[in-house]
Amino acid sequence: MTDHHHHCDDHEHNHRHDHDHDHDHEDIPEDVQAQLEAIAEVIGALQDPATGLPLDALDADIEVGFEDGTVYTGVTLGYPCASERQAWEQRVRAACVLLLEEGALAGSELQFDLFFDVGRTEAGEVPESLKAVKNIIAVASGKGGVGKSTTAVNLALALAAEGASVGLLDADIYGPSLPTMLGTEGVRPEVKGGKFFVPVPALGLKTMSLGYLLTEDTPAVWRGPMASGALNQMLTQTLWAEGEEELDYLVVDMPPGTGDIQLTLSQKVALAGAVIVTTPQDLALVDAIKGVEMFRKVSVPVLGIVENMALHTCSNCGHQEPVFGAGGGEKMAADYDTRLLGQLPLAMSIRQQADGGLPTVAAEPEGEVAALYRDIARKAAAQVWLAAGEDALPEIEME
């Protein structure tokens, strides 16, 4: 196992590469070898919850080895999954229990480890500053006010919570809200070598926002032209990683809508995929469809739909109600051949925490809502993994 694999549990380091049965083939008796192969087979048949596919159908690494009465097993996924380690261990144990009860491995201990290794989306020509970024994920919405920025920030935090190195770029030129949500208002990014912005570190993310570059005093008429110039500069002149470092994901909070700015932006940076945020009202869904179609037009994989403000929890009785109707996002996802990544409740806490500079995933990491965001993040990242395994993206020229 190479050291660029992230370990999903820092407390245990039992996995050793030399236990891989492929390497120890000669030393292991045939009947043990056969049982180990049977174990690898049952693990390969396990379903990965983020994609709904068995490990065998994915580009997942499965390792099985045996030494001193212990069977060592390991799975390496292509998306960050730190919070899933225990669930995977239970799944693997349950699948292997019979194979450890009788035959050549009867009475053996079982060790399990989960790893992940985030691949890179091939991007053709990219500016120097984006070369250290493995995957760029756009968070977009067909229209304003659906909670795109709130979702983008929480998704970025959720990817980081799952173990990835993550950057967040606020490209919302109309209302850069990232500094408010991260408690970094008034911060100015450091400039390096007279040319590069050093991203502002916040809550474990590397962040850049037009809000760091424009001031309150920037007159409204100047905002448009200045903003697009500044956006270009942020794209090409931010030092997302230094030296050997790499960023697993750069999450881009896109400007709302599906006009020219959005189209140009999607073409300028080679996107690994796009997450479309919508609310369940019919009109919002119509706009979300436009978003799906826009990304398809420029061959950007649509990773899925996030339905925001989907359920309202009654603060008196806890009863949950779909205030804007149920099933809209799901139906749309099915109709447009994509998937519903998840649904978020309309919750006062989501708004208050984001407005207060500590978004839900950071404010209540163990809470139910953070778990929803993490689940969405794993599913979106798993789609990036799947998409990278399919045809590489067409080359997109930088201007």
Ligand SMILES: Nc1ncnc2c1ncn2[C@@H]1O[C@H](COP(=O)(O)OP(=O)(O)OP(=O)(O)O)[C@@H](O)[C@H]1O
């Ligand atoms: N699930 C939610 N529950 C409650 N409030 C939410 C939720 N999601 C977002 N909000 C709130 O709704 C408002 C709009 O959200 P946000 O700024 O993220 O939307 P947006 O789509 O990015 O908007 P814009 O088009 O202005 O960029 C904010 O006050 C935010 O805190």
